[in-house]
Amino acid sequence: MSDKTMDQRPILELRDITRSFREGEGALRILRGASLQIRPGEIVALIGPSGAGKSTLLHIAGLLERPDEGMVLLGGIDCVDLPDRERTYMRRAELGFVYQAHNLLPEFNALENVAMPELIAGTPKQDAFAEATRLLTLLGLGERLLHLPTELSGGEQQRVAIARALANHPRVLLADEPTGNLDPKTSKMVFEELIHLVRREGLAALIATHNLDLAAKMDRALVLHEGKLVEGRPAQAKPAIKTPTADPDEDQDPPRAPFA
Numbered sequence: 139m140s141d142k143t144m145d146q147r148p149i150l151e152l153r154d155i156t157r158s159f160r161e162g163e164g165a166l167r168i169l170r171g172a173s174l175q176i177r178p179g180e181i182v183a184l185i186g187p188s189g190a191g192k193s194t195l196l197h198i199a200g201l202l203e204r205p206d207e208g209m210v211l212l213g214g215i216d217c218v219d220l221p222d223r224e225r226t227y228m229r230r231a232e233l234g235f236v237y238q239a240h241n242l243l244p245e246f247n248a249l250e251n252v253a254m255p256e257l258i259a260g261t262p263k264q265d266a267f268a269e270a271t272r273l274l275t276l277l278g279l280g281e282r283l284l285h286l287p288t289e290l291s292g293g294e295q296q297r298v299a300i301a302r303a304l305a306n307h308p309r310v311l312l313a314d315e316p317t318g319n320l321d322p323k324t325s326k327m328v329f330e331e332l333i334h335l336v337r338r339e340g341l342a343a344l345i346a347t348h349n350l351d352l353a354a355k356m357d358r359a360l361v362l363h364e365g366k367l368v369e370g371r372p373a374q375a376k377p378a379i380k381t382p383t384a385d386p387d388e389d390q391d392p393p394r395a396p397f398a
C-alpha cells in the first residue's frame with residue numbers, strides 16, 4: 139500500500155454493523171459491531187473460522203442484505219436505508235461479487251456468461267462482448283471464449299466467474315472464499331490471478347478465506363472474532379510469500395511446498 143493510498147478516503151466503510159439470526163427462543167448474534175475501512179486499491183483478507191459470519195458480512199457489504207444496525211458506506215454514501223432500487227443501482231455501479239460456487243449459466247458460453255449482466259444493464263452488445271473478451275483473455279481463457287461451463291475445468295469456471303464480477307468496472311470486489319471449491323494447486327493459481335487482476339485494474343477488494351497462505355498475499359487482514367473485526371497478521375502462519383532472495387517479479391515466485 140502506498141502513502142497515496144493512505145491519504146485517500148475509504149471506498150468501502152462499515153460502521154458498527156450488527157446482525158442477529160433467530161435461533162429457537164433466542165438470537166444468534168453473529169455480527170456485534172463490526173467496522174472496517176478499505177481504501178481504493180487496497181486488498182484486504184477477511185478471515186475467521188467457518189460460522190464466524192464472513193458470508194453474512196460480505197452480503198451486508200455487498201448490499202445483498204441489510205444489517206440490523208450500522209452503516210454501509212460506498213464512496214461515502216450510506217446505503218443501508220436507501221430504497222431497494224437505489225441499492226441495486228449502487229451495487230451495479232460500484233461492486234463486483236465472486237462466490238465460492240461459480241453460479242455460471244449452464245446453457246451459455248464463457249463469453250456470454252461474462253457479458254450477460256452488462257447486456258441486461260443496457261451496455262451495447264459490442265462493448266459488453268469486447269470487455270468480456272478482454273477480461274477472459276487476461277485470465278488466460280482467450281482460447282475458451284465459446285466453451286460452455288461444462289466444457290471448462292473447475293479453475294476455468296471460477297476464472298469466468300471472476301471476469302463476470304469485474305465486467306461492470308466495479309470499484310470494490312467482494313469475494314467469498316473464491317477458490318474454496320478448487321483443489322489446492324488450482325486454488326493457488328486462480329487466487330494469484332485474481333489478486334494480479336485486481337491490482338492491475340486498481341480495485342479495492344475484500345476477500346474471505348480461511349486459508350492463511352492466501353490471506354498472506356493480501357495487503358492486510360481483518361479477523362472476524364466474536365462479531366467484531368480486528369486487524370490480523372496472516373503472515374504468521376506460514377513462511378512469507380516472498381523470501382528476501384526471491385525474484386522481485388511477483389509472477390516469478392519460486393516453487394513452494396504444496397499446502398498442508
Ligand SMILES: Nc1ncnc2c1ncn2[C@@H]1O[C@H](COP(=O)(O)OP(=O)(O)O)[C@@H](O)[C@H]1O
Pocket residue numbers: 159160166168186187188189190191192193194195
Ligand atoms: N439466514 C440465516 N438464518 C439463520 N442463521 C444464519 C443465516 N445466515 C447465516 N446464519 C448463521 O450465522 C452464522 C454465520 O454464518 P456465515 O456468515 O455463513 O459464516 P461464515 O461465512 O464465516 O462461515 C452461522 O452460524 C450460520 O448458521
Ligand SMILES: [Mg+2]
Pocket residue numbers: 192193194314
Ligand atoms: Mg461463508
